[in-house]
Amino acid sequence: MSAIEIVEEFGLMPDSDKLQLLLEYSENLPEVPAKYGENPELMERVEECQAPVFIAVEGDANAVELYFSAPREAPTTRGFASVLHAALNGKTAKEITELDDDFPGKLGLEKLISPLRVRGMRGMLFRIKRKTKELLDS
């Protein structure tokens, strides 16, 4: 799935179903590999989120792999992470760094969830982009 398709997916939903869709995303967030599960300090904490969420970025310029860890008791954060995973995992570094910074805003969730909460997702995207750039430089 691409970021554009996800924006369309949310856009076609009536407001009342958008939260349900985000909840489904949260249930489908892939587990992190054991090395991260056992060593969360290898991942980076997303400070913008009030829930403890961690990200890791691996791979190379042709295929970037993204990992997210967030507790089950934080379904909104898991939902944001899962949406970003669906939109960006396996994509090229160029596709990731060029993704519209306002992608979280385009999902139409700010009115339903509050801009403060959506800011957590912006923080995640911001850090994914920065870590993707670091991956290219290393």
Next chain:
Amino acid sequence: MSEQEKISQYSSPEALVTTEWLTENLDNVTVVESNEDILLYDTGHIPGAVKLDWHTELNDQVRRDYLDGEHFAKLMRSKGISRDDTIVLYGDKSNWWAAYAFWVFKLFGHEDVRLLDGGRMKWIAEGRELTTEKPTRAEGLYPEVVRKDDEIRAFRDDIAKHQPSPIIDIRSPQEYTGERLHMPDYPNEGAARAGHIPSAKNVPWGKLVQEDGSFKALEELRTILFEETGSDPKDKFITYCRIGERSSLTWFALKYLVGVKDVRNYDGSWTEWGNLVGVPIAQGEAPGVFA
């Protein structure tokens, strides 16, 4: 000491209920869940509980303020809540948002509001019943009441007038000292300056709760809130944090558990003070002097 004994020692024991009490009284009260995470209720909640969202429902969506009396009454009616209901609030994160909602109910003078000690976490840890079924409730009877801010809400101009009475900053030590500065590519938390209101004592909110999310016993709370801050139960208090949610929990503890008569929550908190032009700010571990 049993949980019920612990609660009976507090100054207003009726304001806090145990998970056991709630299990036995589910049919006689209106349970309201208020979370930081807006989807959490939908993953499972206490049977019969009504969802209330602080961000999108209790706040005015244009001004930075709470609902007015007209809209609060409409909201309550639509949730099936009546003015004479006994409300039991609970939520995630040791009840931060539940305490916040509690405080807003009190701005409207709702008489019988209680917190579930330990909140959502303790209820789940004890393996108590959860459901995803949403309750259907008849429209509530709720009159329009004027929101009364004077008694329990502090505004920025009250801070200077409040001196030299105690102010409690309940954020983390790093937020309090101001050492937590944002690094390049790390967006900050929405304040232009870091530090604390001069004279404020740092009592991180987590000091008040035990591992299972429930409040510590009276004597421990008195030590933390009075002895360690050099203040007296007869003092007037103001609490604050970043936007006023965590400090609602400390506001609750001061007012209903250790019995401070006059305590106000400054909901503008650091996201207001840290952005104001020309106000005094202290950095480092020392409270500093308000001047």
